[in-house]
Amino acid sequence: MGSPSNTTDNGHRGRVLLTGANGFTGKYVRAELEAAGYSVCGALVGAARGPHETTLDITSLDDCRRVLDKVRPDYLVHLAAISFVAHADADAFYRVNVIGTMNLLQAIGDTGAPVKRVLVASSANVYGNATAGVIAESQPPQPVNHYAASKLAMEHLVRTWSDRLPIVISRPFNYTGVGQQPNFLVPKIVSHFVSRASVIELGNLDVERDFSDVRMVAHAYHGLLENDCAGETVNVCSGRPYSLRSIIDLMQDIAGYEIEVRVNPAFVRQSEVKTLVGSPDKLRAIVSDLNPVPLQETLRWMYQAGVGS
Template identity: 80%
Template sequence: MASPSDQANAASRGCVLLTGANGFTGKYVRAELEAAGYTVVGALVGASRGPHEVTLDITSPDNCRRAMEKVRPDYLIHLAAISFVQHADADAFYRVNVIGTMNLLQALLDTGLSPRRAIVASSANVYGNATAGFIAEAQPPQPVNHYAVSKLAMEFMVKTLSDRLPIVISRPFNYTGVGQEPHFLVPKIVSHFVQRAPVIELGNLDIERDFSDVRMVAQAYRGLLEQDCAGQTVNICSGRPYSLRAILDTMQQIAGYDIDVRVNPAFVRQSDVKTLAGSPDKLRSLVANLQPIPLEETLRWMYSAGAAN
């Protein structure tokens, strides 16, 4: 059986080491890259299960170095993170998102690798409650929770290595699609309509988010991998905010019934970012032919997939 590095040499477009490969985003990014002709080696916590997978615990520097020696990737896309804002262990945000990312990038240097591109996923949450219309990358960060602070700290750490590695920092805004965990907002709403639940309990109904389709996000990652944009920080977003009320209205039209919406004070967080909408101008200038998918189309896709299961 060929090793990942042997397969990478045989691949016409090179080998991508993808952390978080089995996560919601990672599965779509992997499919996008493989369809474009890349060999993708998925980094997994725990035992690897095939020739296109490798065991990787990013909290262990030694494990990171062993994985790099084994795979010897041409590209790195680092998606692995603690990403649920309400995660109970605040320490984990910093242990995984900051120190883990440092271990991963340092392992590239320690093993003498020279990747063509290393994309590190941050988050639009670093902008906090910015109210400057459509937020561009130059907007000063003002994080309001541990998740966002950990991502901003990670960005500063990453930039200390930018003279030695061709790093691109992505700042994804909200996105959704089939397969996202049900504790996230949009899958929760869709699942209630699939089940034809009479009542749904939510938090602040007036928050607005710039929702993208995960399939577009995967295309954006491939595009950034292929562009000469090292040293850049790039929003991944649609440029259109949607209120929670608008999403509920759309789902009621799709499902054909009205649901009783109740605000549960326990779901209302004081640190909630009220409006978060990004400017996609830089992304569109770098990635040609990137077409946002209307949220209604995404919701219909999710509803149909849920109804089929």
């Protein structure tokens, strides 16, 4: 990874404002950046619990101005979003994912915060049912649900700031790890094996996804802060597809028993993206020391940890 882009008198590489700090990804990004010498201020929806946290409602421009003025970050890592695709409140996707992001960028401009890099997390869901096989960043987006549409709208509006702020947009594909909520697919599967369940109900078993380890994703975000990639949109992915069937097979090897899989039609979404596999070439060109974790190792880590600990 490149040398630190700035070093303050106390030895830190700079102050990072991290939104979504208490979320699944945020906890790993925080640990990654603090281990590298950054000072991280976590922005939370709930009450702050220490000197390195602050309450922030990104749907309020005034609140965004207050926090940017208070923290004066060198870097902004914006992870806060409604990320569960089947979330019931469609309006919330746009209020949080689009308007909330715009509020943060406006607040940087209004307060004159000395930001050297803004990392905004979008999603590979913007590609929709792409038919290009391995998807590069040049693939035209075609979102098929409110979550993906909100992220694509956010991307378009974020780019209107690219002449004023050094922004990089990440498009993470699926990733998982210890601490991910059980309403996501892989933790659901692993938790069934942890509890030695005899049956699991799933949707379409032939859906294929590109799965990464959350620790690799955190390292990739660290690299996108430090390397010269302002103005870029970058896939964060492994480049390898796994079907649900193959994940079940891996877990049966890890847990040492076979589970009965039942397809529940209620779990098959009408707007399901069938295959979503990304090209990591651009990411690897920017972040040269990426170390992808094989999915079997990630699953074993989650199984041994009891999934959500």
